[in-house]
Amino acid sequence: MRIINLKKKLGKFTIDIPYLELESGCIHGFIGENGSGKTTTAKLIADILKPDAGEILYDGLDSRSITMTAQKPYMLHTSVYENIIYPLKIRNIKPNEIEIDTMLKKYDLYEKKKQYARSLSSGEQQKLSLLRTLIFKPEFVIIDETLSNLSAESLELFENLILEIQKACCITWVLISHQPHIINELCDTVHFFANGRLIESGKKEQVFLYSQNPIVKTYVQRQVFGLLKER
Numbered sequence: 358m359r360i361i362n363l364k365k366k367l368g369k370f371t372i373d374i375p376y377l378e379l380e381s382g383c384i385h386g387f388i389g390e391n392g393s394g395k396t397t398t399a400k401l402i403a404d405i406l407k408p409d410a411g412e413i414l415y416d417g418l419d420s421r422s423i424t425m426t427a428q429k430p431y432m433l434h435t436s437v438y439e440n441i442i443y444p445l446k447i448r449n450i451k452p453n454e455i456e457i458d459t460m461l462k463k464y465d466l467y468e469k470k471k472q473y474a475r476s477l478s479s480g481e482q483q484k485l486s487l488l489r490t491l492i493f494k495p496e497f498v499i500i501d502e503t504l505s506n507l508s509a510e511s512l513e514l515f516e517n518l519i520l521e522i523q524k525a526c527c528i529t530w531v532l533i534s535h536q537p538h539i540i541n542e543l544c545d546t547v548h549f550f551a552n553g554r555l556i557e558s559g560k561k562e563q564v565f566l567y568s569q570n571p572i573v574k575t576y577v578q579r580q581v582f583g584l585l586k587e588r
């Protein structure tokens with residue numbers, strides 16, 4: 358997918374991206390400070406927002422096959438099970454009950470299968486939102502901070518799931534995250550946003566270790582220092 362001269366104005370904020378390429382079948386990380394334009398760019402890619410100018414060239418991908426998990430997961434007013442099968446239902450796909458039960462058991466949601474989804478904890482809602490996204494095996498997945506609120510154990514399970522799916526199917530991923538260890542473990546490339554602009558794009562080592570951009574350098578140093586302090 359390629360973005361060319363993309364512009365979008367939201368109030369006083371403007372997205373202005375002359376060029377961004379997201380190679381198919383790779384895991385891409387979007388990083389940058391709060392309010393730098395990561396989610397807005399992702400919404401433009403997912404066709405949730407329309408650009409004011411510029412183009413997104415999907416190169417054969419149907420934009421309807423792009424799914425995006427929101428920062429605050431949206432739960433339908435129904436059970437965990439009904440939430441999980443919703444993407445299948447609207448596509449007239451028969452759910453594979455064994456696969457669903459296995460998934461729910463693996464992610465500790467099986468006992469809550471009939472529970473009202475909105476009564477789950479926020480981390481459980483995030484897990485459910487990720488499973489709901491992955492169940493119909495989309496071609497392009499955007500995960501907006503949905504991994505951030507998970508416990509270390511759940512995070513590891515989901516990281517493994519993403520890598521497993523990645524090996525088996527050729528999905529393109531965009532992970533939006535403030536946590537450099539998630540980006541570092543999963544992503545092939547990193548795209549760094551500041552004030553609505555893409556200021557650095559490349560292989561993660563190139564961006565994390567060798568960027569000469571002062572904004573990127575400060576961000577990386579602060580994040581790494583934060584990680585060291587956590588230990």
Ligand SMILES: Nc1ncnc2c1ncn2[C@@H]1O[C@H](COP(=O)(O)OP(=O)(O)OP(=O)(O)O)[C@@H](O)[C@H]1O
Pocket residue numbers: 367368369370389390391392393394395396397398550
């Ligand atoms: N509908 C809107 N109207 C006006 N301003 C908006 C609208 N939507 C987003 N913005 C502004 O656009 C800017 C970028 O928001 P965006 O959610 O893309 O940032 P982000 O990089 O994803 O931030 P975060 O890391 O905090 O999630 C913010 O300053 C936000 O207030």
